Amino acid sequence: MSIPTIILIxxxxxxxxxxxxxxxxxxxxSLKLRHAMRIALFFGGFQAIMPIIGWLAGSRLRGFITGVxxxxxxxxxxxxxxxxxxxxxxxxxxxxxxxxxxYILFLLAVATSIDALAVxxxxxxxxxxxxxxxxxxxxxxxxxxxxxxxTGKKFGHFFESRLEVAGGIILIAIGTxxxxxxxx
Numbered sequence: 198m199s200i201p202t203i204i205l206i207x208x209x210x211x212x213x214x215x216x217x218x219x220x221x222x223x224x225x226x227s228l229k230l231r232h233a234m235r236i237a238l239f240f241g242g243f244q245a246i247m248p249i250i251g252w253l254a255g256s257r258l259r260g261f262i263t264g265v266x267x268x269x270x271x272x273x274x275x276x277x278x279x280x281x282x283x284x285x286x287x288x289x290x291x292x293x294x295x296x297x298x299x300y301i302l303f304l305l306a307v308a309t310s311i312d313a314l315a316v317x318x319x320x321x322x323x324x325x326x327x328x329x330x331x332x333x334x335x336x337x338x339x340x341x342x343x344x345x346x347x348t349g350k351k352f353g354h355f356f357e358s359r360l361e362v363a364g365g366i367i368l369i370a371i372g373t374x375x376x377x378x379x380x381x
Contacts, residue, residue: 198320202371203330206316207337209367213281213309214240218342221297221305222349232297237343239302243310245335251317252327259321267379270319274372277312281365312368323375 221236222228313334320327 198323198325198330200329200333202374203333204337205367206330206371207334208341209278209281209363209365209371210244210310210313210316210334211240211338211341212363212365212367213312214244214306214338215341215345216285217305217309218345219349219352222346222351224349228346228350233343233346235297236302236346237339239306240309240342241335241339243306244313244338245331247310247313248317248320248331248334249327251314251319252321252331253317255318255321259324267323267376270322271372271376273315273319274368274375277315278365278367278369278372281312281368282362285359285362285365316368319372319375323379 218236218240222233316334317327317331320330
């Protein structure tokens with residue numbers, strides 16, 4: 198898998214974390230550099246770890262599903278993309294209580310990285326080494342989350358749902374690309 202494709206996957210996955218970071222920046226009362234770093238580290242760290250966990254799980258299943266692995270990778274990426282687009286359209290989305298509370302931050306980081314777990318499973322099915330994608334996903338998420346906190350502080354919720362839609366479209370496109378490459 199090429200680096201540009203991995204970066205696109207990372208951007209797609211990071212949109213959830215970016216949207217939550219924007220929301221966190223908007224709701225944080227006294228935002229300091231260390232707060233933005235903490236949020237970015239949680240989101241980036243979990244986004245880097247979850248694909249590895251998914252890849253390990255998927256690697257154990259690969260022998261059973263070799264003939265349909267590209268369909269599964271497509272299905273997972275497509276489903277994640279559709280889910281992101283659907284959730285961006287929800288009216289009255291729940292707001293974060295205190296994004297600087299470690300327990301809440303932990304839950305937000307886990308919730309925004311579940312998609313990365315599924316992507317890790319997909320990458321194992323198409324036999325991609327996981328370290329490089331995992332590191333890129335973590336770095337991209339860290340940077341976007343850090344920027345998102347300050348964007349939220351400055352601009353509020355204006356970008357939030359648009360970014361989730363963009364992330365969903367990117368993941369659907371990559372899933373379709375994987376399917377087309379394996380069918381042709």
